[in-house]
Structures are given as structure tokens and as C-alpha cells.
Amino acid sequence: AQKITQTQPGMFVQEKEAVTLDCTYDTSDPSYGLFWYKQPSSGEMIFLIYQGSYDQQNATEGRYSLNFQKARKSANLVISASQLGDSAMYFCAMSRADQAGTALIFGKGTTLSVSS
């Protein structure tokens, strides 16, 4: 069965520092997508970054980059130069193998706190 694991319930970082949020996944499907979402206290889910299983290069979107290590089945999110507004819950997710265009399986999330 497919599974997403986020082992860090909470992370703390100082403003302007970089932080890595861990995510490992398990799937037997060769084709899948990996996603990161940010959920502030307001509850909305904000899409951050996507990595396809066949993509050769790590995805980047502004201050966000995804460290994709396929052999280790890890898809860590790196946030460079943290800002106070980055404080939120972060979810790693994977596309379901049984659906095209596609529902997501989520990890339990990591709460990031950025201090000044």
C-alpha cells in the first residue's frame, strides 16, 4: 500500500536560516507525483512544489526546493532564507496509483515555527 511518512512533528528555525522538512514515501507504482503543501492557521492548503517520479532534476519554486532521492524514496522540502510568514503546517503528499489525475495521500504533517 502507498504511504507517506513525515517523522518531524515540529521544527524550529531562525529567520533567514534554511530548513529541511523530511518526507519518505512507499509505493510500488513506477509513476507517481510528490507534492508539498503549506497550511497556515487559516486552514487553506497552499500548493508549494511538485516532483514527478520521472523528473531528472529536483524541482525548485522560488525559495522552495525539493530534494528528491528516488533510491531512498525521500522527497524532502528545503526552504531557504526562512521568513516569519513561513510558520505553518507543511504536508507532503503523493498521487494515488489507482486514480488518474489524481487523488492524494497525505503525511501527518510537520509544524514549522520561524522565530526572529
Place this chain on the structure above:
Amino acid sequence: SAVISQKPSRDICQRGTSLTIQCQVDSQVTMMFWYRQQPGQSLTLIATANQGSEATYESGFVIDKFPISRPNLTFSTLTVSNMSPEDSSIYLCSVVPGPSTDTQYFGPGTRLTVL
């Protein structure tokens, strides 16, 4: 991407009543989904909203409790029926805009409290 709105944004309801949540998208989209996020938990898929046909429900979710409609490619509703305090959650709709992308975008969510 797509601009997604949900109504209501939040509500407080009495047990035994029902609430219908609306999800409106600013463009036609391929796929629409409904998720539930219980307090302090991650997101769980309730169902896939299929245009013009019955929704496809996940294990543990049934049509009598969570009836879903999707009359066209831009609109869907989720009803939470005969509510109990255990239904207190954030309910989110999400969309995949088209066949050329797998990226899923979420609405702002509906925060439901059942007393």
C-alpha cells in the same frame, strides 16, 4: 491554476442537522475531490465528485452520510448529513485543472463545528 471558492467558510451546527457545502471553480476542471481534516489530523479523501454521475466514495465514507453532487465542470456540493460532534472538521474541495497536470489545488476550506 484555478481559483476556488467555498461556502460557507465556517459554521456551527446542532447535532442531527445537515449542512451543504458549496465549491465553485472559476474554470472547467477535470477532477474534483472532497477531503476531510479532523482536528489536529491530516487530510483524508472522502470521495471523487464525478460530473453527471454518482460520486466515488472512499472506504469508510457512504453516500447517505456525505451525498455529493457535481452538476457541471465548475461546481460541486458536499452535504454532511445527520451531524454528530465527530463530524467537526475542516472540509476541503480540491481540483485538478486539466489532463496536462497532476497538480491539485484546494479551496479555502469550510470549518465545521457540531455541538
